[in-house]
Amino acid sequence: MQAIILVGGKGTRLRPLTCNIPKAIVPVLNRPFLEHLLRYLGKHGIRDIVLAMGYLPTSIRDCLGDGSQLDVHLTYVVEESPLGTAGAVKNMESLLQGAFVVLNGDILTEIDLTDMIGRHRKVMPRVTMALTPVEDPTMYGVVETSEQGLVTCFVEKPGWGQVATNMINAGIYILDSDILAEIPAATPYMFEQDVFPALLRRGDPILAYPSDACWVDIGTTGNYLKAHHDLLAKQHGHEIVVAGGAHIDATAQIKGPVLVGAGSWIGENAMIVGPAVLGSYCSIAHDVVIDGALLWDGVTVAEGACLHNCVIGSSVRVEAACDIADGCVLGDHVVIQQGSRLPPDTRIWPDGCVNSDREI
Ligand code: GDD
Ligand code: MG
Numbered sequence: 001m002q003a004i005i006l007v008g009g010k011g012t013r014l015r016p017l018t019c020n021i022p023k024a025i026v027p028v029l030n031r032p033f034l035e036h037l038l039r040y041l042g043k044h045g046i047r048d049i050v051l052a053m054g055y056l057p058t059s060i061r062d063c064l065g066d067g068s069q070l071d072v073h074l075t076y077v078v079e080e081s082p083l084g085t086a087g088a089v090k091n092m093e094s095l096l097q098g099a100f101v102v103l104n105g106d107i108l109t110e111i112d113l114t115d116m117i118g119r120h121r122k123v124m125p126r127v128t129m130a131l132t133p134v135e136d137p138t139m140y141g142v143v144e145t146s147e148q149g150l151v152t153c154f155v156e157k158p159g160w161g162q163v164a165t166n167m168i169n170a171g172i173y174i175l176d177s178d179i180l181a182e183i184p185a186a187t188p189y190m191f192e193q194d195v196f197p198a199l200l201r202r203g204d205p206i207l208a209y210p211s212d213a214c215w216v217d218i219g220t221t222g223n224y225l226k227a228h229h230d231l232l233a234k235q236h237g238h239e240i241v242v243a244g245g246a247h248i249d250a251t252a253q254i255k256g257p258v259l260v261g262a263g264s265w266i267g268e269n270a271m272i273v274g275p276a277v278l279g280s281y282c283s284i285a286h287d288v289v290i291d292g293a294l295l296w297d298g299v300t301v302a303e304g305a306c307l308h309n310c311v312i313g314s315s316v317r318v319e320a321a322c323d324i325a326d327g328c329v330l331g332d333h334v335v336i337q338q339g340s341r342l343p344p345d346t347r348i349w350p351d352g353c354v355n356s357d358r359e360i
Contacts, residue, residue: 008054
């Protein structure tokens with residue numbers, strides 16, 4: 001079976017992290033995000049994968065190549081202007097045959113795709129849609145179902161008044177190529193606002209595949225940080241994983257789970273409290289405290305600075321004695337002047353940001 005991964009969005013809710021790179025390749029546990037999704041598909045025997053791209057496509061292609069390193073085969077299709085989630089699939093009609101899987105390109109999950117495909121083949125609905133429970137359904141597509149397991153109502157990003165369930169669209173669909181007849185060519189068109197409501201109005205069956213397997217959409221900075229904390233705790237317990245060429249001073253205190261990237265350097269009496277991640281070639285001076293933070297590659301933190309539950313973009317320089325509070329997000333190459341105190345949730349954009357529109 002083929003899979004299409006939708007990776008054309010601008011990742012506005014992850015800004016300023018996505019000013020220079022697309023959401024699809026932001027690092028997750030020190031690997032580009034899509035690597036995790038491609039491994040998931042490979043594990044379920046899906047190796048023929050098409051990426052539907054729009055924003056910064058070259059960086060995705062440069063990062064993943066033909067996919068052979070992950071034992072998958074990647075084809076790239078670039079939209080000149082955004083075609084929406086369904087329009088992007090219509091745009092690759094000539095590449096598709098039979099049933100195929102469509103995935104949002106920002107989800108990390110263990111939903112049993114093999115079993116979901118089996119259900120689709122047995123029941124033969126127009127669409128099979130994975131569902132997952134969440135705490136705040138208003139940020140997603142809320143899905144009501146019948147006792148027979150069919151979708152009865154789909155509302156994208158409803159207000160609290162419209163929410164009758166905590167089950168949402170998990171962003172994984174199995175479709176047959178006849179669905180392409182429902183989608184106009186070369187026109188922005190959405191599964192969520194256009195295709196699914198039209199099928200429901202007509203009474204065409206959409207089969208729900210509810211699952212309580214782990215699931216997260218990494219598309220907001222809050223979720224991105226939380227996903228790291230959960231994954232680190234789950235995959236690494238209290239482990240400290242140190243990549244090649246890293247140096248940790250004997251007086252530094254490290255409390256796992258912590259990942260230390262290749263070539264990083266941690267100085268005297270520094271304290272790293274997990275869950276935390278240091279990318280490659282980070283330099284952590286003496287007496288620094290890093291507590292629950294994620295540092296991308298090449299970050300320099302000078303003596304006595306404290307970083308709490310924040311995300312620090314590539315090549316950021318934090319000068320001595322700074323304090324960076326929970327929820328702060330710093331874009332690539334930002335410099336924080338000596339002694340600065342950043343209040344919670346501060347976001348700082350890099351200069352010359354490609355994606356400079358600041359709406360979040
Ligand atoms: N190729 C292409 N073209 N991809 C697109 C386009 C487009 O025009 N627009 C969005 N995408 C991609 C994004 O890059 C992302 O990977 C995926 O489609 C979903 O877009 P998001 O912007 O992340 O949507 P969302 O998270 O607000 O909501 C969607 O996902 C939820 C689950 O995470 C919806 O499908 C919800 O119904 C769902 O609950
Ligand atoms: Mg999303």
